[in-house]
Amino acid sequence: MRKQGLEAVEIEKGGKVEKDEQEWRQTLSADQFHILRDHGTEMRESSPLLHEKRQGTFICAGCGQPLFSSEKKYESGTGWPSFWAPLSEATESVADTSYRMTRTEIRCARCGGHLGHVFPDGPAPTGQRYCMNGAAMDFRCDPAADE
Ligand SMILES: [Zn+2]
Numbered sequence: 001m002r003k004q005g006l007e008a009v010e011i012e013k014g015g016k017v018e019k020d021e022q023e024w025r026q027t028l029s030a031d032q033f034h035i036l037r038d039h040g041t042e043m044r045e046s047s048p049l050l051h052e053k054r055q056g057t058f059i060c061a062g063c064g065q066p067l068f069s070s071e072k073k074y075e076s077g078t079g080w081p082s083f084w085a086p087l088s089e090a091t092e093s094v095a096d097t098s099y100r101m102t103r104t105e106i107r108c109a110r111c112g113g114h115l116g117h118v119f120p121d122g123p124a125p126t127g128q129r130y131c132m133n134g135a136a137m138d139f140r141c142d143p144a145a146d147e
């Protein structure tokens with residue numbers, strides 16, 4: 001079950017969201033907490049957002065920050081929602097050397113929540129594959145696309 005807590009976290013653009021562990025546990029589901037705050041990874045093929053094909057925006061499940069446009073989503077075949085570029089300044093990258101690998105972790109720039117990793121085997125024009133956990137995001141359908 002997803003908890004609805006996003007409306008409570010309306011803050012100005014560019015501001016940071018900082019909460020302690022207890023506060024995050026109150027606003028996130030167990031799955032969301034595991035990924036966003038504890039660097040977890042969801043099971044492949046487990047996210048409903050994997051096959052989300054509508055026009056819209058993928059937002060951070062932790063703080064509501066817009067992260068990815070549906071226009072930059074593609075089928076990577078990995079089993080995780082994949083994008084070739086994030087929205088500008090929506091995310092930050094951090095070197096991740098866990099599991100004896102050197103990877104680039106992608107975090108939400110506003111709340112610091114773990115979203116996934118980026119790999120250099122994506123499609124043109126960026127050649128990047130942003131491999132995201134669907135449980136770390138929510139989808140907002142573009143209202144104009146419904147008409
Ligand atoms: Zn966030």
